[in-house]
Amino acid sequence: MGDITLRRLEPRDIPQLQALHEDWFPIRYNDAFYQNAGEGIWETGEPLFTQVAVEFQTDVLIGAVTAQIQSSDQADEKQLVKDGSLMYILTLGARHDYRRRGIASALLETCIQEANASPHCGALYLHVKADNFSAIRFYEKNGFQRLRFLQDYYLIHGQNHHAYLYIRYINGGSAPVKWIDLFTRPLSAIVSFFSRFFHGHDIDDKACSITTNFIIMFVLDDQEIEEAENERLKKKLQAKNKLTPEEEAIQQQQALINEKNKYWAPILLLYPLGPVCVALTTVVFGGVITNAASTTCNAHLGTFLQGAVGLSYILILFYAYCWIGPWPIRKLKMLKFFYSFYGVICIGWWGVFGTAEAMAATASGFNSCLSTSPMLYVFSQYQITIFWLLFVFFLCFAFKEMYIYYKATDQVRKADSAKKQAKKEAIEKEETLKKAAKEEAERIEQEKQAAIQREKEERDKLYAKIDNDDEDDKVHDENGHDENEDDDNGEDDEEDGSEEDEENDQENDENNENDDNAQPEQNQEK
Numbered sequence: 001m002g003d004i005t006l007r008r009l010e011p012r013d014i015p016q017l018q019a020l021h022e023d024w025f026p027i028r029y030n031d032a033f034y035q036n037a038g039e040g041i042w043e044t045g046e047p048l049f050t051q052v053a054v055e056f057q058t059d060v061l062i063g064a065v066t067a068q069i070q071s072s073d074q075a076d077e078k079q080l081v082k083d084g085s086l087m088y089i090l091t092l093g094a095r096h097d098y099r100r101r102g103i104a105s106a107l108l109e110t111c112i113q114e115a116n117a118s119p120h121c122g123a124l125y126l127h128v129k130a131d132n133f134s135a136i137r138f139y140e141k142n143g144f145q146r147l148r149f150l151q152d153y154y155l156i157h158g159q160n161h162h163a164y165l166y167i168r169y170i171n172g173g174s175a176p177v178k179w180i181d182l183f184t185r186p187l188s189a190i191v192s193f194f195s196r197f198f199h200g201h202d203i204d205d206k207a208c209s210i211t212t213n214f215i216i217m218f219v220l221d222d223q224e225i226e227e228a229e230n231e232r233l234k235k236k237l238q239a240k241n242k243l244t245p246e247e248e249a250i251q252q253q254q255a256l257i258n259e260k261n262k263y264w265a266p267i268l269l270l271y272p273l274g275p276v277c278v279a280l281t282t283v284v285f286g287g288v289i290t291n292a293a294s295t296t297c298n299a300h301l302g303t304f305l306q307g308a309v310g311l312s313y314i315l316i317l318f319y320a321y322c323w324i325g326p327w328p329i330r331k332l333k334m335l336k337f338f339y340s341f342y343g344v345i346c347i348g349w350w351g352v353f354g355t356a357e358a359m360a361a362t363a364s365g366f367n368s369c370l371s372t373s374p375m376l377y378v379f380s381q382y383q384i385t386i387f388w389l390l391f392v393f394f395l396c397f398a399f400k401e402m403y404i405y406y407k408a409t410d411q412v413r414k415a416d417s418a419k420k421q422a423k424k425e426a427i428e429k430e431e432t433l434k435k436a437a438k439e440e441a442e443r444i445e446q447e448k449q450a451a452i453q454r455e456k457e458e459r460d461k462l463y464a465k466i467d468n469d470d471e472d473d474k475v476h477d478e479n480g481h482d483e484n485e486d487d488d489n490g491e492d493d494e495e496d497g498s499e500e501d502e503e504n505d506q507e508n509d510e511n512n513e514n515d516d517n518a519q520p521e522q523n524q525e526k
Contacts (some may be wrong), residue, residue, distance in 0.1 A: 031222070147167045286308060301357055
């Protein structure tokens with residue numbers, strides 16, 4: 001990787017990392033995840049290990065890994081290590097055009113080195129989709145082992161998907177040892193061995209229709225698996241785009257059934273291998289013992305063993321027919337029905353009748369089974385013992401699967417609850433924002449109306465002042481006109497007065513003249 005360098009994630013890489021994650025994974029991470037990753041912290045405030053592969057010249061991201069070291073009691077998956085801590089690999093991927101160049105392996109190696117540097121870290125673990133065969137093979141090649149099957153672990157686009165938990169122990173770490181592991185580990189090894197025959201094969205076909213012939217299937221290399229998976233997803237996407245809503249609902253239902261069949265197929269086809277091996281020993285040795293043993297025993301052990309041989313033949317023949325029968329058993333319901341019915345008969349024959357006869361058989365005394373038929377006595381005790389061991393194993397396995405299913409569904413319920421809570425909070429936040437926006441709009445509208453009202457009042461005041469000035473001018477004009485009229489009236493009065501004076505003067509003059517004329521006449525009379 002001469003032109004590629006590895007370094008820590010930086011805040012400037014967040015847009016590229018988000019784009020790569022959305023291209024790689026069907027699960028969407030929130031913005032807070034990327035912001036915290038850029039700062040090297042987890043959502044809880046704890047350190048987050050990040051490593052990115054970038055082109056040396058262009059500084060473009062071509063791969064990335066994020067992981068976190070957790071204490072064993074704080075991890076989501078409990079009881080993975082005895083004590084100490086472990087690293088959880090959150091995301092790991094490389095760009096499509098840079099795959100097959102060891103980038104993902106180099107990024108994974110940085111996680112392993114980081115975990116090894118912590119002396120108390122006992123393991124690295126991760127989750128992977130059950131149908132992601134290329135990723136499963138990649139982790140198995142890098143030393144990870146499958147630890148658990150998690151039913152309905154992922155909820156993607158409204159559909160549940162199964163997952164596997166893979167783990168790699170380091171620094172001497174190991175899982176807590178339980179007594180049930182004495183039974184589960186050998187059987188898990190057998191299942192893992194036979195599961196290799198199915199690797200790289202479309203298990204949907206095997207789960208839906210159990211094949212008529214036992215075919216040893218070849219294992220594709222990583223590139224062929226990846227190309228086949230991409231082609232399958234492309235065809236699936238194209239088919240989905242052409243489907244009607246009804247057809248899409250049917251396809252989703254079929255996909256759900258196939259997912260369930262993937263879970264039940266190994267249980268019904270591979271897990272019975274243990275009882276079948278016990279049945280083979282019963283047929284091989286029990287048939288000889290029943291023919292050679294004495295019938296004078298004080299218990300019906302011979303009858304019990306003959307019935308055990310017959311029931312063992314039924315189990316062996318049915319199990320062989322499942323693999324090499326001429327006509328395939330196309331429904332897993334048939335297997336479930338057979339094993340349920342056969343299990344009830346076994347409980348009655350081995351658990352009730354056989355146990356009662358084995359307890360009744362004596363090791364000493366008159367016609368003791370041990371003295372008359374020692375092989376029959378010992379083999380019958382072996383049959384009862386192995387039956388109860390298998391029965392206890394079945395109960396433990398059933399309870400374990402129920403517990404895992406409960407935990408998985410509980411996580412789904414918690415995820416759904418968290419999703420609903422987040423949706424509720426988002427709705428409440430949106431309503432709060434809408435309410436605040438509405439109040440702000442109302443406040444702005446009130447301020448606007450108040451401003452308009454103030455402008456109107458100021459305008460009214462201005463108009464009122466102008467009207468008052470006009471009235472004053474009008475009044476002033478009216479008062480001026482009256483004074484002119486008074487002046488005119490005064491002038492008229494003055495003219496009238498002058499005329500009257502002139503008339504009075506004329507009258508006075510006439511009177512004076514008359515007086516003057518009258519006086520000489522009086523003088524003449526005298």
